[in-house]
Amino acid sequence: MKASKETITRFVTTLFTFLLYAQAVQAHVHKGEAVSFLSGLKHPISGLDHVVAMIAVGLWGAQLGAPAIWVLPVAFPMVMAMGGMLGLLGVPLPGMEIGIAASAILLGAAVMMELRPPLALAAGLVGFFAIFHGDAHGSELPAGENGLLYSIGFVMATGCLHGVGISIGLVHRWNWGQRALRIAGAAIALAGMFFMWKVFA
């Protein structure tokens, strides 16, 4: 018990160190401008299509259990950042919006049917769709004064969305939870179909 108290004290001390962080003074910030940690934090949660796909990754990881529960959320931000880098460099990715909508459909369907493919295949599928999400974010980002804080906020928000999915997915241990997750997967797939319809409408 003593050791855990010490660990908590260290953690709280570290956390308070971060409270010392000075944020940039934001006068007349344009919408979406990359000026601070908070604007980066807000970016991934500003689009429902991104939010549902990222939560689906967490839900699927929770259904698959270890090691997928952490491999998928580790793989997604890294590959998404790679896509974001391509977007920032202006590299065009054909069918970007279709890829984002398809990610919600397929990941939602995977959760609904509780698919259990080999880990490499699951990680590959998640990574493949992460490129579309990253490229979409990257190509939308206007120039700003503090790309680093923005990037950190952006990545943290993405990771936290996976965390939300994993936390919800922990209900998988109960029978009613398994059914609820499948229903949630179906809802995500339906949302994906709506996004796909919007792309072609």
Add this chain to the structure above:
Amino acid sequence: MTCALRHRRSVTLAIALLCLLLPVRAEAHLPTIGLGPVYDGIFHLLLSPEDLIPAIALALLAGQRGAGSSRRVLWILPIAWLAGGFTGMFVGTPRGSAVTCFSFLLLGSLIAANAKLFAPLTTALAAMLGFFHGYLNGSGINRFNDGAYFLLGLALAVFVVVALFTSFVIPLRRHWALIVVRVAGSWIAASGLLMLGWALR
């Protein structure tokens, strides 16, 4: 712990939190914090994520590899930072560098992969990155105006940051806690990738 002691700690914590809420005057373009060059150096590290995060990342990496690697990094990193700072102060020219992204990318990837680095390799990495970041810091300060004290404060802050974070990671035994460290690594690497995109844009 007695009830009275717990109560006293709660009151102290509440007062500390209230002190954090005290409004202070906003200081735009603040060149120093007004407490002297040593404190300027300390606060420079705490308020500069481009230097702080690589120092934290190196501490996490060393912590993953155990107490032996951590002890080496604890001493090598601040010394290399100081040496790089003095070199930069006397021979360097102040310029930003996209290579900072490389630190994020390399260290973050190694943490995410839980790379089994040999202790000498971790030490060499600490020496190299410490020197590089110190060089960038040193090249931007005035050698005729207490620059040495600034660098000393900076190196002391690096020492404290490494000590705090390694002591947080080394005792971790639970599987999920180790995964959290790896996820943090993936976030650092992802931020580095996005930073690279910003730099090359």
